[in-house]
Amino acid sequence: MTEHLEIKGLKKVFKTDDDEVVAIEDFSLTVKKGELISLLGPSGCGKTTILRLIAGLIESSGGEVLVAGNSVSGPGSDRGMVFQEFALFPWRSVRKNIEFGLELSGIPKAERHTRANEYLEMVGLERFANSRIHELSGGMKQRVGIARALANDPEVLLMDEPFGALDAQTRNIMQKELLKIIEKTDKTILFVTHSVDEAVFLSDRIVVLTKRPATIKEIIDVPWPRPRDRASPDVTAMRKRILDELEKENVMIG
Amino acid sequence: MFEFHSVGGSLLRYDPESRLHRFVRSLVITVTSLTLLVLTWWVGAITLDITFLPTPLRVYEAFWRLIDVGDLATGLRLQDHIVASLRRFVGGFLIAFVVAVPLGLMMGYSRTTEEFSNPIIEVLRPIAPMAWAPLFILALGVVTGPMMVVFIGVFFPLLSNTVFGVKKIDSYMIDAARTLGASNLQTFYKVMLPCTVPYIMNGVKIGLGIGWMCIVAAEMIMAQGGGVGYFILNNAEQVGNWPNVFVGLIIVSFLGIITTGIAERAHRVIISRMGME
Ligand SMILES: Nc1ncnc2c1ncn2[C@@H]1O[C@H](COP(=O)(O)OP(=O)(O)O)[C@@H](O)[C@H]1O
Numbered sequence: 001m002t003e004h005l006e007i008k009g010l011k012k013v014f015k016t017d018d019d020e021v022v023a024i025e026d027f028s029l030t031v032k033k034g035e036l037i038s039l040l041g042p043s044g045c046g047k048t049t050i051l052r053l054i055a056g057l058i059e060s061s062g063g064e065v066l067v068a069g070n071s072v073s074g075p076g077s078d079r080g081m082v083f084q085e086f087a088l089f090p091w092r093s094v095r096k097n098i099e100f101g102l103e104l105s106g107i108p109k110a111e112r113h114t115r116a117n118e119y120l121e122m123v124g125l126e127r128f129a130n131s132r133i134h135e136l137s138g139g140m141k142q143r144v145g146i147a148r149a150l151a152n153d154p155e156v157l158l159m160d161e162p163f164g165a166l167d168a169q170t171r172n173i174m175q176k177e178l179l180k181i182i183e184k185t186d187k188t189i190l191f192v193t194h195s196v197d198e199a200v201f202l203s204d205r206i207v208v209l210t211k212r213p214a215t216i217k218e219i220i221d222v223p224w225p226r227p228r229d230r231a232s233p234d235v236t237a238m239r240k241r242i243l244d245e246l247e248k249e250n251v252m253i254g
Numbered sequence: 255m256f257e258f259h260s261v262g263g264s265l266l267r268y269d270p271e272s273r274l275h276r277f278v279r280s281l282v283i284t285v286t287s288l289t290l291l292v293l294t295w296w297v298g299a300i301t302l303d304i305t306f307l308p309t310p311l312r313v314y315e316a317f318w319r320l321i322d323v324g325d326l327a328t329g330l331r332l333q334d335h336i337v338a339s340l341r342r343f344v345g346g347f348l349i350a351f352v353v354a355v356p357l358g359l360m361m362g363y364s365r366t367t368e369e370f371s372n373p374i375i376e377v378l379r380p381i382a383p384m385a386w387a388p389l390f391i392l393a394l395g396v397v398t399g400p401m402m403v404v405f406i407g408v409f410f411p412l413l414s415n416t417v418f419g420v421k422k423i424d425s426y427m428i429d430a431a432r433t434l435g436a437s438n439l440q441t442f443y444k445v446m447l448p449c450t451v452p453y454i455m456n457g458v459k460i461g462l463g464i465g466w467m468c469i470v471a472a473e474m475i476m477a478q479g480g481g482v483g484y485f486i487l488n489n490a491e492q493v494g495n496w497p498n499v500f501v502g503l504i505i506v507s508f509l510g511i512i513t514t515g516i517a518e519r520a521h522r523v524i525i526s527r528m529g530m531e
Pocket residue numbers: 014015016021023041042043044045046047048049050212
């Protein structure tokens with residue numbers, strides 16, 4: 001398989017008036033097409049910063065990001081992003097939110113409609129196509145967020161704690177939904193979370209990060225096919241191993 | 255506290271859940287309160303018995319006379335005064351809107367524009383709109399002069415609300431648009447502009463209220479040209495026709511309620527249409 005997303009020596013220093021914060025230091029990672037990689041690390045370690053750098057929303061202080069072989073600079077529709085805060089457009093209907101990216105690239109109305117239908121169905125929101133955003137529950141909102149990003153057919157999907165604002169039960173449902181979506185679309189996904197359970201349940205590989213500045217502490221292969229049984233001895237053992245290790249490092253998760 | 259009969263005739267207690275009940279309740283309270291105001295006025299007018307305070311009946315009669323034949327002091331009919339005021343008011347408002355909204359959007363968007371405009375704005379803002387009136391009226395005449403006073407009154411609240419709106423935009427929405435492939439221009443008119451509309455409407459609402467006060471006041475320092483303010487001043491000063499003055503006051507109140515009422519409603523409709531309540 002080809003290297004679909006390559007991050008080479010990424011670095012980010014935030015400069016404030018009287019201070020410099022090194023958020024990311026020499027971060028390198030290679031992701032294959034169709035892989036789901038979790039970035040797991042304590043809050044404030046720089047996970048969001050890594051995603052925003054890849055998305056091109058902020059400029060790096062060094063290093064390079066390649067998507068399908070092309071070096072990226074600035075935001076682009078080849079890298080979709082899903083936000084913990086949903087970041088939906090409340091003045092647009094669910095359908096119009098999903099069509100947003102297609103509208104930007106000047107795709108004709110009829111085709112937009114067909115494509116939106118496809119993604120509405122994928123996330124199970126056909127009946128809510130014409131609903132307003134404020135009428136939706138948190139889980140439904142994030143379905144719209146995912147559908148909106150996917151409708152652009154990006155090479156890479158960046159998800160920043162997408163289920164972090166949801167209650168535990170909705171979260172579990174959404175994780176399963178995401179697995180179904182992955183099966184259909186075979187997207188390359190970089191998934192930020194601070195939940196060990198979520199990382200083990202979803203990922204092909206888990207990238208465990210250190211405290212700030214974020215560097216890679218360990219990359220863990222999760223070998224079992226999905227869907228996984230959260231309660232199986234293997235899964236439980238891996239969860240415990242990661243938690244122990246994080247604790248040993250005296251690193252607070254959350 | 256309020257009890258009334260339903261359509262079916264059965265006795266109903268006040269039910270705060272029911273829209274009809276809430277509407278009838280507030281209608282009853284409003285009518286009672288206004289009736290009390292008129293009654294107090296009437297009793298006061300009869301007891302005091304001074305020319306400065308005519309009875310509501312005399313004001314009512316004056317109103318119809320003013321509609322039919324106009325007044326001696328100005329030689330114009332009431333509706334002509336109203337049209338003259340509204341024309342200046344609408345003109346001043348529109349000019350303010352066309353200038354303040356684009357400027358506010360630019361100031362919210364670009365730091366440099368804001369830093370450049372702020373000193374000018376802060377120097378001009380403390381000057382009460384009415385302080386400009388003599389200058390504007392002498393320099394620009396009795397139509398454009400008061401119009402520019404309205405412009406000043408509407409301009410500042412509209413500007414600051416627009417700037418505030420741009421600054422309040424959720425930065426995640428901008429990020430979302432950019433990751434979906436939006437150019438700067440597309441981000442501006444597909445995200446920033448819609449986000450700002452409710453704030454602009456709030457500025458319009460406040461601006462209309464201030465602008466309406468400005469127009470009546472500004473018209474009072476003109477020697478000619480019609481307008482409700484002009485009408486009030488002349489009837490007081492030239493002929494001492496106090497019933498006519500009261501008609502003028504009531505018209506000012508009434509038109510003010512209508513203009514701000516329309517803006518209030520538009521504001522609410524837009525906010526709910528945009529899913530931003
Ligand atoms: N725009 C910024 N300016 C200055 N510091 C920032 C900025 N964005 C993030 N940081 C800092 O970088 C570090 C990493 O932040 P972030 O990537 O949001 O962490 P995480 O997503 O892992 O919780 C934090 O210490 C944060 O304070």
